[in-house]
Amino acid sequence: MSIKSGIRKVRSAMVALTTSALIALPALAGTAMAGELVINTDSSFPAVKKAFQSAVTGFEQENPDIKVTWNVFDNEAYKSAIRNFLSAESPDLATWFAGNRMLPYVNAGLFAPIDDVWAENGLDKTLKAAESAVTFNGTKWAVPYTYYQWGVYYRKDLFAKFGIDVPTTWEEFKAAGAKLQENGVTPVAIGTKFPWTAAGWFDYLNLRTNGYDFHMAVTRGEIPWTDERIRKTMGHWEELLKAGFFLENHAAYSWQEALPALVNGDAGMYLMGNFIVAPLQEAGLTEDQLGFFQFPAIDPAIAMAEDAPANTLHLAAGARNVAEAKKFLAYIARADVQTRMNEIMGQLPVNAKSSVSDDPYLQAGFKMLSNVDGGLAQFFDRDASAAMAKAGMEGFQEFMVKPERLDKVLARLETVRQRQTQ
Amino acid sequence: MSYVTRVWQDHKTTITPWLFLLPGILMFAIYIVIPIFQSIAISFYRWDGLGEKTFIGLENYRELMRDDIFFTALQNNVIWLVLYLLALPAGLFLALFLNQTTRGIRIYKSLFFFPFVISQVVVGLVFSWFYDPSFGLFNTGLMKIGLSPIPVLADERFVTYGVIIAGLWPQIAYCMILYLTGLNAVDGEQIEAARLDNVRGWRMLWYVILPQLRPATFIALVVTVIGALRSFDLISIMTGGGPWGSSQVLAYYMYEQAFSEYGFRMGYGAAIAVVLFAIMLIYIGFFLAKMYRDEKGR
Numbered sequence: 001m002s003i004k005s006g007i008r009k010v011r012s013a014m015v016a017l018t019t020s021a022l023i024a025l026p027a028l029a030g031t032a033m034a035g036e037l038v039i040n041t042d043s044s045f046p047a048v049k050k051a052f053q054s055a056v057t058g059f060e061q062e063n064p065d066i067k068v069t070w071n072v073f074d075n076e077a078y079k080s081a082i083r084n085f086l087s088a089e090s091p092d093l094a095t096w097f098a099g100n101r102m103l104p105y106v107n108a109g110l111f112a113p114i115d116d117v118w119a120e121n122g123l124d125k126t127l128k129a130a131e132s133a134v135t136f137n138g139t140k141w142a143v144p145y146t147y148y149q150w151g152v153y154y155r156k157d158l159f160a161k162f163g164i165d166v167p168t169t170w171e172e173f174k175a176a177g178a179k180l181q182e183n184g185v186t187p188v189a190i191g192t193k194f195p196w197t198a199a200g201w202f203d204y205l206n207l208r209t210n211g212y213d214f215h216m217a218v219t220r221g222e223i224p225w226t227d228e229r230i231r232k233t234m235g236h237w238e239e240l241l242k243a244g245f246f247l248e249n250h251a252a253y254s255w256q257e258a259l260p261a262l263v264n265g266d267a268g269m270y271l272m273g274n275f276i277v278a279p280l281q282e283a284g285l286t287e288d289q290l291g292f293f294q295f296p297a298i299d300p301a302i303a304m305a306e307d308a309p310a311n312t313l314h315l316a317a318g319a320r321n322v323a324e325a326k327k328f329l330a331y332i333a334r335a336d337v338q339t340r341m342n343e344i345m346g347q348l349p350v351n352a353k354s355s356v357s358d359d360p361y362l363q364a365g366f367k368m369l370s371n372v373d374g375g376l377a378q379f380f381d382r383d384a385s386a387a388m389a390k391a392g393m394e395g396f397q398e399f400m401v402k403p404e405r406l407d408k409v410l411a412r413l414e415t416v417r418q419r420q421t422q
Numbered sequence: 423m424s425y426v427t428r429v430w431q432d433h434k435t436t437i438t439p440w441l442f443l444l445p446g447i448l449m450f451a452i453y454i455v456i457p458i459f460q461s462i463a464i465s466f467y468r469w470d471g472l473g474e475k476t477f478i479g480l481e482n483y484r485e486l487m488r489d490d491i492f493f494t495a496l497q498n499n500v501i502w503l504v505l506y507l508l509a510l511p512a513g514l515f516l517a518l519f520l521n522q523t524t525r526g527i528r529i530y531k532s533l534f535f536f537p538f539v540i541s542q543v544v545v546g547l548v549f550s551w552f553y554d555p556s557f558g559l560f561n562t563g564l565m566k567i568g569l570s571p572i573p574v575l576a577d578e579r580f581v582t583y584g585v586i587i588a589g590l591w592p593q594i595a596y597c598m599i600l601y602l603t604g605l606n607a608v609d610g611e612q613i614e615a616a617r618l619d620n621v622r623g624w625r626m627l628w629y630v631i632l633p634q635l636r637p638a639t640f641i642a643l644v645v646t647v648i649g650a651l652r653s654f655d656l657i658s659i660m661t662g663g664g665p666w667g668s669s670q671v672l673a674y675y676m677y678e679q680a681f682s683e684y685g686f687r688m689g690y691g692a693a694i695a696v697v698l699f700a701i702m703l704i705y706i707g708f709f710l711a712k713m714y715r716d717e718k719g720r
Contacts, residue, residue, distance in 0.1 A: 079683050083471060104686070108472035193576070194662065249555040251576035251665045381684070390684035398666035401576075412490070419485070 035066045037324040038091040042078035051146075051344040058340070059331050066324050086110040090318025092325040098133035098144055098310045099378035100219070100385055105314070106141055112315040112322075113139045114329060121330045126351045129369065130310040133378050142312035143329045144350040146342050148274040149365030150200060150307035150379070155268050156291035158185060166291070170208075170236070170298040177245050180268040187245045189267035191253030195397035199380035199389070200271050202396050203307050206233040208298035212305035212375035219383035221420050225413040234399065234406055236298060241403045251401055259283065271295065273309070273379075277361050278346065292364045305374025309382055310350060391416040458699065465692035472686075482693035491667040492694065495675045498582050499651065499701070502671060505586045506593060506650035510642050513597025514635075518627075520598070521605045531602065538595035546659030549588035550575065575661055578668035585656050585669055593649055597642045604638030605631075644709065651702055672698040 039056070043049045049072060056070050071091065073081055082094060087110060096102055096111075105111045118124055118140045124131060130144035159166070159176070162183050167173040177187030192198045206215045210229045217223050218230065240246070247253075247261055256279065261267035263283045270276060280290055297304060313332055319325050331337055338349035343357045348366055356366045369376070381389040395409040430437070465482055467475040486492045520531050537545065552559050553574040561571035574584040608631060616630045632639070654673045657663060663670040663678060670678075672694055678684075680691025 080681065083686075087472065104470055104472055108470075110472065193664065195664065195666075249571075249573040249576055252553075252555050252573040386684040386686060390678075394664070394666045397664065401665065415488070 035321055035324040036069065037066055037093070037321050037328060038069045038071070039093045039328070040071045040073060040078075040082070040085060040091040041095045042073050042075050042082075043095065044072055044074045044078075047345050051341040054344060055332060055337055055341050058337065059328055062331070063324075063327065066327070068328075086316055086318065090316045090320075092316060092319040092321045093328060094314050094316055096142070096312055096314050097378070097382050098130060098142060098312050099382035101378075101382040102134075102141055102312070102314070103136065103385075106136055110317050111141050112317045112319065113141060114143070114315050114326065115140050117143065117315075117326050117329045117333075121333055123333050126335065126353055127333060128352060129308075129376060130312075130350050133310055133376070134312055142314045143333045144310040144312045145332050145338055146345060146347045147308050147310035147350055148347045149369055150204070150271070150273050150295075150309075151365065151368065152293050152295055153262070153270045153272060153276055153280070153361075154291050154293065155262065155265060155285075155289060157289045158183075158265055158268050159291070166293045167296045168294075169296055169300070173296045174239065174243070177240070177243065177268075181244070185265065186247050186261065186267040187269060188240070189247045189258045189261040189270045190250045191247070191255045191258030192250050192397045192400060193252060193254045193257070195393040196381055197255050197272075198396035198400055199393045200273075200307065201237065201400075202233070202392070203377060203380050204271065204295045205236050205298070206230070207305045207307075207374065207377065208295065208302065209233045209236055211302045212377065215305070215377060216375070216383065219377075219380065219388070221385065221388060221417050225410045225417060230410070231406075234410070237399070238403050238406070241400060246400065251397060273307075274347065274361055274365055277359075287360055292361050294368050303374035304372060306369060306372050306376055307379050308348075308369055308376045309379045385420060388413075388416055388420060461692045461695050461699075464688055465690075465696050467689045469688040470686045471680075471688045475689075478689070482689050485690065486693055486697070491670055491675065494667055495670040495672045495694075496697075498669065498671050499653075499698075501582055502586055502589075502650040502653050503647065505583070506590065506646050507643075509590055509593040509597045509646050510639065512590070512594045513599075513642065514601050516594065516598040517601030517605060521602060535595050535599055537592040538599070540592075542592070542655040543659055545588055545592055546656045549584070549591075549656075550660050553584055575669075576665050578665055581661055581665065581669040585653075585660050588660065589649070589653060589656050593646060596645065600638045600642045600645075601635060604635045608634045640712075647705055651698070651705075672701075 041052050043052045052070065052072075056068050060066070060068055078095075082096065082105075085091060086094065086105065087108075090110075096105070102111065118127075123140075123143070127144055130147060131140075134140055134142040134144055154166075158164075158180070162179050162185075164176045164179050165172070167176045180187045190197055190201075203215070206218065209232055214223070214229060218225075223230065247258055247267055250258065255272065255276075258267075258270075259276075259279055260283070262270050263280065263285060277290070294304065294306075313329060315322070315325050315329065332341075333351065335349070335351045335353035338351040339354040339356075342349040342354070346357070346359065346362065348356060348362060348369070356362050377383055380392060384392060391413055395413050399406055399409050464475075466477060466479055468478050468481070469475040516534055520527065520534060551557075553561070555561050555571045555573040555576070560574065564571055572580065574580045612630060612634070613626070616626055621630065652673050653671050654677065657669060657671055657674040658677075661669040663674050667675075676691050676694040676698065679687050679694060685691065
């Protein structure tokens, strides 16, 4: 059996129009094919691409009678391409995101339910961590294959130098920031030019102030933005803003452009997903310098909940090779497959029976997420609807620069929420 | 003689022009006229681009009236339009300056034309770095003279002007090249004659040169106004409409509402496009009226 790599002709003009960034489509050449399978993925990042490569190769070895066509899209282009290819010339499987992000496709009947895959393979036990995020109206719509933790990445060496302990409470956190400031270090680095980073702070402050259930109700649009409990969350945020916790001129930087502050030791902490580790290590931070801790508790009575966005694989409603596709879904849900893929990607496997690579940050994240009793959120822009997410993120950005506009910002978010629930 | 041939024989001169126009008319209808009416139609619906369309009448327009960001975008479009017109006198000045015969003048001309040749995306990136609050040339300069740095692209007061300046850089070069070609066509004998009458300086420019540059001015005005109204790439690269929508313009807001990651409100996007179209229509009307007058006067 030989694997032929190369650029294959794009089969649909529709897809070709919208996805100039189609990269490479390795295809299996062979004889006597019983079945075919077409998978579209947004895995243009090298590590993610390699992980999918290994999954596809492994699947082909186990199922030599199935010919897999695997289309890799550029990450950003995929977000608009998926709308076209799902309704024009549908693949059998497509990657996407869990949470509210998948609802437009579920509602438009472009994703197919896969309750049988979950039931036959006992996935409700092995993939429990992300089960609620792929369930809608009691039906399962995806198989999650990877996720990663959010938390505070900090300069271990600076904390040690100034005699700061890892904060576990709100008071300790503020004290740690004050201590950093005394030594001329900005407590928190952030870049809000693309304002989703500000939503990370809202997620954590709200999860810690009001708990998981309330937070999810907010993102579902069930709570008015002018609610006292949201004001309480924003009040905690305001404390940090008033104290000058955040990097100056953060609205001028993307999250990557704010990294040098942490690398140079001008800032001490950074609230981010685990994908921050790779660029920081490339910039020269060692394991002795870069540490990770769970976002501290604010209200001790509230169970700790975390942001842990999962990436998912969906069965397209227009799939022509449903049996083969379900076989692949069962395959990618397996513990050994997820172990291997996530080892390559540097992320966490969703399958509880998978093992986690010995990377210290992943180990720390895995330990944290295994002990979460509050619940796992998918991140603001995946939990909230698209329009709410956009208005929210811009509002948080404005609030971070102009805290005095809180009332105006909340009123605007409330208008958007009311329009949604109409 | 068959009926068809007879009709052809009788009306040859009326039918032929239409036959020649047909490919153009078809293309224009398919790619421009029909989409315009489709956009207007979509603006009366709520539609995410995937599911069913729901007819909501004028609701999208009513929402526009309550939308702060829409008015910010509208206002910014006006600022763009006004400031972009500076490209005309600036381009004219550069053209007059470069319209001389010195050694290597071609190299200088090409260098001045350079900003127009490079992609708007590159212009946007270059100016983003220029304005960067920690290492950008602009703020380094400010600090040298003892001022504190201004994060131009993150400050709602300056951001639109910052982007417009970036846009003017290539636009001035474009106007300059238009005027340079125009200056080539200026009649030397008229200048000679004016000189004999002791005309020089501003009066020469205003009464002798500029009237002869009218075609160049007209084209420069057209491309500048259109450039200002469809400003998109620089916004997309430099600010994404931010901070919090304060550098938004109609073209980008339409894209964001209809096609961006958090958009897919096709109806609302279409409503914004209709407003932008209406604004352009005023200008297009003026343009057509002038064309018509010129044709008639000939």
